Amino acid sequence: MIEPKQAANALELKDLSVAYRVGGRNRAVLRNVNLTIKAGEAYGLVGESGCGKSTVALSVVRYLPRNGSITGGSIALDGRDVMKLDAEALRRARADSVSMVYQDPGKALNPSLRIGRQLTEIFELAGVTGQAATDKATAMLNRVRISDPVSVMQRFPHQLSGGMQQRVAIAMALANDPSMLILDEPTTGLDATVEAEVLDLIGQLRRELSASILFISHNLAVVSNMCDRVGVLYAGMLVEEGSTKDVFNDPRHPYTVALLRCLPRGGQRKDQGRLDTIPGFLPGIGAAIAGCAFADRCALATERCRAEPPPLYDLGDGRLSRCHYHDKAQSLPRATPADVPAGAPKHAPPVLKVEGLNKTYASHGHPLRAVKDVSVSLRPGETLGLVGESGSGKTTFARLLLGLVPPDDGGSIELEGKKLAPRLASRSEDQVKAVQIVFQNPDSALNRSHSIRHILSRALKRLGGLTGKRLDTRLEELVRSVRLTDRHLAVKPRQLSGGLKQRVAIARAFAGDPRIVVCDEPTSALDVSVQAAILNLLADLQSKQDVSYIFISHDLGVVRYLSDKIAVLYLGRIMEFGPSEAVFSGPHHPYTEALLSAVPKLDRTESSRIRLDGEIPSAANPPTGCVFHTRCPRKIGAICETQEPELIEAQPGHTIRCHIPYAELARLQKPKVVEPA
Amino acid sequence: MSATDTPAGMPSAPDTAARRSPWGEVLHSLLRSGTFLTGLAIVLFWIACALFGEHFVPYDPLADDIINALSPPSAEHWFGTDQIGRDVFSRVIVGSRDILTVAPLATLLATIAGTALGLIIGYFRGIVDDVVSRVLEAFMAIPVVIVALLAIVALGTSKATVIVVIGLSFAPIIARTVRSAVLAERELDYVAAAKLRHEGAMHTMFVEILPNVIPPILVETTVRLGYAIFAVATLSFMGFGIQPPSPDWGLSISSNYGMIGGGFWWTVLFDALAIASLVIGVNLVADGVHGAFND
Numbered sequence: 001m002i003e004p005k006q007a008a009n010a011l012e013l014k015d016l017s018v019a020y021r022v023g024g025r026n027r028a029v030l031r032n033v034n035l036t037i038k039a040g041e042a043y044g045l046v047g048e049s050g051c052g053k054s055t056v057a058l059s060v061v062r063y064l065p066r067n068g069s070i071t072g073g074s075i076a077l078d079g080r081d082v083m084k085l086d087a088e089a090l091r092r093a094r095a096d097s098v099s100m101v102y103q104d105p106g107k108a109l110n111p112s113l114r115i116g117r118q119l120t121e122i123f124e125l126a127g128v129t130g131q132a133a134t135d136k137a138t139a140m141l142n143r144v145r146i147s148d149p150v151s152v153m154q155r156f157p158h159q160l161s162g163g164m165q166q167r168v169a170i171a172m173a174l175a176n177d178p179s180m181l182i183l184d185e186p187t188t189g190l191d192a193t194v195e196a197e198v199l200d201l202i203g204q205l206r207r208e209l210s211a212s213i214l215f216i217s218h219n220l221a222v223v224s225n226m227c228d229r230v231g232v233l234y235a236g237m238l239v240e241e242g243s244t245k246d247v248f249n250d251p252r253h254p255y256t257v258a259l260l261r262c263l264p265r266g267g268q269r270k271d272q273g274r275l276d277t278i279p280g281f282l283p284g285i286g287a288a289i290a291g292c293a294f295a296d297r298c299a300l301a302t303e304r305c306r307a308e309p310p311p312l313y314d315l316g317d318g319r320l321s322r323c324h325y326h327d328k329a330q331s332l333p334r335a336t337p338a339d340v341p342a343g344a345p346k347h348a349p350p351v352l353k354v355e356g357l358n359k360t361y362a363s364h365g366h367p368l369r370a371v372k373d374v375s376v377s378l379r380p381g382e383t384l385g386l387v388g389e390s391g392s393g394k395t396t397f398a399r400l401l402l403g404l405v406p407p408d409d410g411g412s413i414e415l416e417g418k419k420l421a422p423r424l425a426s427r428s429e430d431q432v433k434a435v436q437i438v439f440q441n442p443d444s445a446l447n448r449s450h451s452i453r454h455i456l457s458r459a460l461k462r463l464g465g466l467t468g469k470r471l472d473t474r475l476e477e478l479v480r481s482v483r484l485t486d487r488h489l490a491v492k493p494r495q496l497s498g499g500l501k502q503r504v505a506i507a508r509a510f511a512g513d514p515r516i517v518v519c520d521e522p523t524s525a526l527d528v529s530v531q532a533a534i535l536n537l538l539a540d541l542q543s544k545q546d547v548s549y550i551f552i553s554h555d556l557g558v559v560r561y562l563s564d565k566i567a568v569l570y571l572g573r574i575m576e577f578g579p580s581e582a583v584f585s586g587p588h589h590p591y592t593e594a595l596l597s598a599v600p601k602l603d604r605t606e607s608s609r610i611r612l613d614g615e616i617p618s619a620a621n622p623p624t625g626c627v628f629h630t631r632c633p634r635k636i637g638a639i640c641e642t643q644e645p646e647l648i649e650a651q652p653g654h655t656i657r658c659h660i661p662y663a664e665l666a667r668l669q670k671p672k673v674v675e676p677a
Numbered sequence: 678m679s680a681t682d683t684p685a686g687m688p689s690a691p692d693t694a695a696r697r698s699p700w701g702e703v704l705h706s707l708l709r710s711g712t713f714l715t716g717l718a719i720v721l722f723w724i725a726c727a728l729f730g731e732h733f734v735p736y737d738p739l740a741d742d743i744i745n746a747l748s749p750p751s752a753e754h755w756f757g758t759d760q761i762g763r764d765v766f767s768r769v770i771v772g773s774r775d776i777l778t779v780a781p782l783a784t785l786l787a788t789i790a791g792t793a794l795g796l797i798i799g800y801f802r803g804i805v806d807d808v809v810s811r812v813l814e815a816f817m818a819i820p821v822v823i824v825a826l827l828a829i830v831a832l833g834t835s836k837a838t839v840i841v842v843i844g845l846s847f848a849p850i851i852a853r854t855v856r857s858a859v860l861a862e863r864e865l866d867y868v869a870a871a872k873l874r875h876e877g878a879m880h881t882m883f884v885e886i887l888p889n890v891i892p893p894i895l896v897e898t899t900v901r902l903g904y905a906i907f908a909v910a911t912l913s914f915m916g917f918g919i920q921p922p923s924p925d926w927g928l929s930i931s932s933n934y935g936m937i938g939g940g941f942w943w944t945v946l947f948d949a950l951a952i953a954s955l956v957i958g959v960n961l962v963a964d965g966v967h968g969a970f971n972d
Contacts, residue, residue: 404869404873425875435873439870444867447889448699449889459874462875462876
């Protein structure tokens, strides 16, 4: 980190208020936000969806949507008042001194222009043309660690992976050598391994460049790794600010305290207690707020909180908290009791037994092995976590189980000792209702034309075989079991928030008393507080109904919380399979090691940094030998390139597909700092 | 701040917010669309004429009056009289009746047949889609007039024939629209969820998917109605559509257009303007509906 220069502040927001015009009324989105980013500083802005993070970013470049307007306050970039700039000066400011990187690089790049053209355009704007612009563009791509810039310049955006696209977007943002770089959720859509690379890149660039950074993210761990100072935004107000270390280790606002508690941290597991949640909802935009905006959701709130809006208390050391009781914030009682219904693992026979499952697609005439020789077993009440980058075959495996796609001939899936037909249509009614799914995106999974009552009744009728009075009784039970109420039944999905929609999807999966529920990234579209509630719900339902889960998630903390067993997939093959604790604590497969190392940690403990180079290879053309050898940081030699290792049982029930013997892996991975429990 | 966060940072609805339903929103934007309201006014005017016109017109539209034949527009006969002395104004007002029965029914038939066909080929895809789509394309390549001619030779002239001919000629176009909407819809997870309940194809197509493809169907239907009016008028003009003694516009033009040469323009102009205004009215409605669904 470079020392902040004694120059003007890079960004200064004074009493910034922004409103959106919705339904003919101006609704406040930002309320008197004050924040200062010093030159060379990285400032993180965190908070849940709808609290105004992106609005801050858009205000800074005066790029609010058409219905948005700045209703008060001032914005100064490098000491210049952005509000007073005329159109031309504003254009110059955007071209010269401030850059923005958005969440979805696929949308930020022009799909019909080659990368080279898009990059050189920026230099041409600054008056550099021809070969000089091309050279500068190449240099820029080198700077964002793109190894063959000349060939990348010739390509179109869709020919690059998500990580590469985001590097290009960052290169474009840095091209004008901005003094202020705004990163709005720059890694949110990326795989953990790619996210780690991009974050490393941003970290390195910070040391090379003088740019100040405004880093917006919902991921507290990412912000804690990237930023010097952090501000917590709630309902358009800054509720806490301070150095990253202080805010995350010693939060002084109940909202920050609650947010941090929602995350499954340090290897917490479902049998060690529920996750805490934040009750209630964010106030709607433009809502009139009498006292403290968080009072309705805060267990510490008193009459004073509801009546008197708390000022931003200065706690010294650059720390601010908008709470009357900031000294007591950490004594915030839990919103959800921590106790868990005891669900001791039973030694019942496996409910699911998969043997030698394969799936080959045809891709341009070549076989594409999406799933190769996968064997797993799962007992009642257990969760199998599926882990791996996108393209590793997790979702295909789930679809094979469900019967949505038929597997290749040969393998077998047994449910409670009976063979499952490969195709859904040939499975019996009982088998169909026994294996259900909670999809990732409830907007796609729930029919938007149907009411919640219709959706759930239909499921109860078809899966539960119920009609009339018995259906109504069961519907009421089902709705209550996912903590919805009767009044949710009459509405259509779009009238519910993301978390409530996902509860409906869970209720539907449970309508026919399933034995196995596939959860395909069920919380990836949700805020952390909602995610915690959904994870608690899944854990509760499991211990009550002895149902088994196949849990797919890219968030290893979430997988670890819920899973009893873990299968690590890479190019459709199981690289490691075993009890959750054994897989996470190691010794583990080098790929697992890399995945774990890529997870940003909230406590900033520098564990071994293993980064995977490049992207997952195409399954249509997998590497010879061990499929992981092209990216493996622990490759031992020619054997890795020629001979595919077997899945070897390293410990009872823990298998690893690697040429390196288990004892050697243990030795290699020993110096790694063990994650604090 | 989830992956679905909007740049505007708009919050998702907390709980069951009191918001307009999607249909309420469409209605709201329709009622604020000048295009739609203008079109609607024109169409409603002609519907009113069709329903109640005969009670208000000054003359019986079918009553001839040879003495006053071919008299130009005057205070007595606003739009003049035709070659056997019938009052053109009365005939234009009442002349909307047949076309406003035949064209909407033909469009309705096209919509029902096209929707069913589109759902089936979009849902099953594969060989069903390949075969049926090719047949539909071949069918669309034949001009309506030729089909009508053949049908009328085979079935004889009647309103029912016209409805069936136009309805079946337009069905493939609607089927194509529905098919492309269904192709997008069937990839959504709620269709997979229906499969995981062992729902039959009929349920999945008509209960799960159909309600979600209504908007494009509505837009296509209103557009088709404009074409249907034009097609009915054309067929009547050619003598294959609505038959005498109906005061139908196309038919009137057909029996009077020989008069234009003699300077008796009023026998044709007002009927032509009537057809044009109705088609424009329907097209304005279609534009408005399209805009309301695609805002």
